[in-house]
Amino acid sequence: MSSPRKIELPVLENEIRSLHAGDEVLLNGRLVTARDAAHKYMIENKPKWLKPLLKNGIIYHCGPVMKPVGDGWKVVAAGPTTSIREEPYEATIMKMYGIRGVIGKGGMGPKTLAGCGQYGAVYLHAVGGAAALLARSVVEVEGVHKLEELGVPEAFWLFRVKDFPAVVTMDSHGVSLHEAVRETSAKAAARLMKTKKRKKA
């Protein structure tokens, strides 16, 4: 396995298109967190202030645990949340805001995969539950938007990250590792459903 590739954010389309499913990356620069309420808000309200923050950037599906420190904030725990809930929105958000990818866990569906191909974006998988470890990659909290309205887990947090580790599991060439695993396991499940009696060991 080759060593992880460093990606500086914001990132251009041609660099994102050079990534393939299975590639490991280390992200550097700004991530913007957005999860369920934020996705609904982005589609319904189309906020202008958000566009420059997201252009050629990456959205992180994350609802962190945050600690107020002085005038600012410190990240206590910040692992990925399940991405599939944003399946109805994500491809549209790629188009509207010009993002180059999303980070989450569990992968996403055909609409997002098609969006990755059409707009030049990738799906990046971080280790679910690894909240203490991933919090260490956040070197600075640059700010927060809609904190009052959406609450701590659902707000738009701006994280400056250094070497944030992730794996490309859906690329801009139509490949999804999640689909491959699902197909293999579906076949195995069908076989198991057919076996009636267990062979004595």
Next chain:
Amino acid sequence: MPAATAKTLTDAVVELIRRTSSDLPADVRKAVRRAKEQEKKGSAARNVFEAIEENVRIARRESTPICQDTGTNIYFIHHPPSVLQRDLEKAVLTATRRACKLNYLRPNAVDPVTETNSGDNTGDLQPFLHFEQWSKPSVRFDLMLKGGGCENVGIQYKLPDARLGAGRDLEGVRKCVIDAVQQAQGLGCAPGTIAAVVGGDRTGGYLRSKELFLRKIGSRNPVDVLDELEDRLHDELNKLKIGPMGFGGKTTVLDVFLGAAHRLPASYYVSVSYMCWAYRRRAMVWNDGEVRHV
């Protein structure tokens, strides 16, 4: 309950929450380590397990949450008749608010009508408290934190089920569990632990399945036929090769727990709950001001 006693109890519950949120029980850590050792060095599955273990070490050392989703806080509390439930409930609520301020818990309670977060992790049904009386003089608190990702992949079947070809028997239950894990893929933060209960009504079946998570990984089922089916399912589910986080790999589940409750002649529910690898459960025994974390 005298104010001084209430204070020591509240302090003890805050400590219980800290331990539950920032560390995994020994049986879970051992199961994760064993799963890691089965994967080839440098493989995606192995890398996931290594990240998981590193994460657990950091959280434990720094008393920070293992996972940012500190979940539904589910309490099973056994108490003698002399201790009032409302005193215990008050202590848990006060402790929850304080633990949230201390960042052991995330503010995780959202009112679906007003769409506002309560800000202190308390609200209607949060935390979730289940009380039972017993004849011992002590109070036992069993706490688990169950995140939304794994709760979302829980599923309740009603047999017979034509799609699965599952009838009203244990063979049908087996098919439900296989289907539940296949549908969950990596979404519940695999490798998971599966608790399935056959029977009961819709509420009772799910409640029992949650209670099964109080069992230790590797523990035996006292009912022979269920014990045998647990072993079989454990082997079979790992043949799905969904692997950690759904990346593919040898371990899809850490263990399977089964339970049974009486059902109505008309109903045959199979309630399946999924616990993520971040299987956070701890217990505490409180005996007239003396605390023992177990």
